[in-house]
Amino acid sequence: MSQVSPPKKSIRLPSRRTFLIAGTAAGGGLVLAYYVSGIGKSRKPGTLNAYVRIAPDNTVTIMAKNPEIGQGVKTMLPMLIAEELDVDWKQVRIEQTDADESVYPGQIAGGSMATPLNYEPMRRVGAAARQMLVTAAAQTWKVPESELVTGSGKVRHVPTGRTLTYGELVDKAAKLPAPSLDSVKLKDPKDFKIIGHSTPGIDGPMLVKGEPLFGIDVTVPGMFYAVFQKCPVPAGKAVSANLDTIKKMPGVRDAFLVPAGGQFGFIAEGDMQYSGLMSGVAVVADSWWRAEKAREALKVKWDEGPTRLQSSEGFARAAAALGKKAPAFTLRNDGDAAAALKGAPHVIEAAYAYPFIAHATMEPQNCTADVRGGKAEIWAPSQMPETGRELVAKTLGLDPKNITIHMLRAGGGFGRRLMNDYMVEAAWISQAVKAPVKLVWSRADDMQHDFYRPAGWHFCKGGVDKAGKIVAWQQHFVSFGKNNKFANSCDMPPYSFPAGRVPNLNYGATVMPSGIPTGPLRAPGDNAFVWVFLSFIDELAHAARKDPLQFQIDLLGKPELLPGEGEGLDTRRLLGVLEKVRAMSGWGKRKLPKRTGMGVAFAYCHLGYVAEVVEVAVSREGEIKIGKVWAAVDIGRQIVNPTAAENMAQGAIIDGLGEALNQKITIENGRVVEDNFDGFSPLTMRQTPPIEVQFVLTDHSPTGLGEPPLPPVLPALCNAIFAATGKRVRSLPIDTALLKA
Amino acid sequence: MRYSLHVNGHIHTVDVDDDTPLLWVLRDAMNLKGTKYGCGVGLCGSCTVHIDGEPVHACRRPVSSIGISKVLTIEAIGSTPIGARLQEAWLKVDVMQCGYCQPGQIMTAAALLARNAAPSEEDIVEALDGNLCRCGTYLRIIEAVKLAAAGRKGA
Incomplete structure (x- = not known):
């Protein structure tokens, strides 16, 4: 070595x-x-x-x-x-x-x-x-x-x-x-x-001509094709396999166990870590189809490890029990929320829950690698290739300088390709067979071996005074981690709005152990937290008998910079997008049919300010028909490429609607149940409403757009459903059976 | 097993197992990478090709079932008037984000326009609803199909 x-x-x-x-x-x-x-x-x-x-x-x-x-x-x-x-x-x-x-x-x-x-x-x-x-x-x-x-x-x-x-x-x-x-x-x-x-x-x-641009399209002379079977229970280990049988199958060049290496990101204590090489069985053949067919004949003895009995149901039961207790640790405390709740004329209590979700890029994870003679050449669709280089160097024992990485167009990312697990797998397999290897994950591999958006549970209490102002807010967030530290991408920032705008506010948390890998997914944190916060703010607006949009504007309070991402949250910019979306959507000015409603929400996310209104009709059978989405977006003084900006904002909103309506990853016996798009789907064309996006130009440096428009659409939709039906959605994805008249 | 396949107007001879899906024959035996692998079981539409003019999921069609049928892929769809109009419309509307699903979208749209030259929005959604786009470019896909259809009327 x-x-x-x-x-x-x-x-x-x-x-x-x-x-x-x-x-x-x-x-x-x-x-x-x-x-x-x-x-x-x-x-x-x-x-x-x-x-x-x-x-x-x-x-x-x-x-x-x-x-x-x-x-x-x-x-x-x-x-x-x-x-x-x-x-x-x-x-x-x-x-x-x-x-x-x-x-x-x-x-x-x-x-x-x-x-x-x-x-x-x-x-x-x-x-x-x-x-x-x-x-x-x-x-x-x-x-x-x-x-x-x-x-x-x-x-x-x-x-x-x-x-x-x-x-x-x-x-x-x-x-x-x-x-x-x-x-x-x-x-x-x-x-x-x-x-x-x-x-x-x-x-x-x-x-549009189908030219080979993507990672999965790479061809290298003399390359073989590989599939890699990992333990269905993440971090489980391959003990043995019927390798002799597999090696005799048509076209198979080699089959072997791969040991775990590097570090695993998902049992992280505290901050994120990169992902390492997982234990599994590699099958290398002269075509991908033959490698995949050989895998079907594979019989592996797994050591599934200590998390093999975990389940979504078990997590939910544990979270419900923890939610009844005091938080294990405090994220933020202002004033005295408990006392203020006792004195408030209107008190609302609500428990919100959302599931794990997968990234499900259309192009499954893949990588082509040629590792021979202490040098590596890698062709990868990666969102962060340099960490892949160091992961490969460390795991294979190569000098980082001897690793060349070609960046291929990626068929979607959404945070999945910040991890380079597929890169180190391809490199390891190539080194073992001493030939170039193209590793392509099946859809099932991709859906069942992800770094999931973490599931979460929020137990909220809010108090509104006689004037209709929020005077108390108590929130117990139950998530994953251990030793009072959050696992990868599970943390909730203490400055999360409405912190700073409620005099008596307590955010606390309790974490529980999990074997399920978690990681950043488009608008990490915000894609779940904004749904909870802006849904509960809507609940309090109704308790206060106020117009929900005006209630949100009033909550912003005086113009100032609140602690938050980057330089902080500028309440003036949130006000700007809320006023814009009010005008765009004709909020409060149109007579809506029965069981039709409008909902509003906003987010300050990744330095961008977005407010969105959703109009929805809910049939007596509970069927949801989204009439339209309006989005007002402030990402500074200049939109660099307007056509791409509109497309990406619409795409982020469609992504968020898919999360709200379609997406749930279920854990049973320590493993992921869903294995293809019939169990886990992005929004479909038929589900897609018209989406109007307008940019509010303000005199600030231009910021990014991939993530900010996503979070508000989930609470805006659920708030609209409440306006239409009087039924509050407190669990994702939306269960339409609960919306029947 | 050797197969002679009629693909994009040419006869290609390949030596593959009988059960190899057309998708992998196109991609790996014939180096036509435009047809994309998304799900492998006919759920996403990324691998849509035309077989004798009908849109099919290439991931679900074993090579042994193709026979003398004529296969058309994204690489050659531009040689048909409808395909060329669709490609032009896709660029004019700037449909793509990642672009991975778009060959399948265009192939499905081409089959639609071949049987219905002036589709309504409902016709478009009905035809394309099985083609997933993870980036969410659906609104622009609909716009581009309409534009391509309108192009014929003007021609």
């Missing part, structure tokens, strides 16, 4: 808070300094920096550095560079980089952070390249730079009208020193020709 190099840095998965701290620094000197690493490198002909290459025919190639998972970042980041480089979009070609954070910082698809982290730095990268071309033109013509202007990939000398294309200048420009990023001049936004203009996804023409 080769020498194991110490990891360059911690390989812990960045937590949501890490993303947000980084977000606060966006555009600041710290982040910018990081980007310079790719700027000052020795350059090849035609190359101005790590992101920009210009050919003599004036074709501009821009490197796309981040993983593309459908969020449009492969188009969006180059738009920022192209804008300040001052070229026409039709001149631009885009190339996906490999994973290499020493050159390209922040190659992560997560936390809605691509825009806040890159908006200004990427523009400065483009402006720096433009500056070099201007200097080259000034030297060529021996004129002052102040007499030069740029546009459409050309430099023009204003007094004489002479022009040179960037392609004609690039040889000279490439020999100039790179200007420092903080010194370059940026455009006035009113002069933007690309930013703010709808730009269709760059891979579109290839996607």
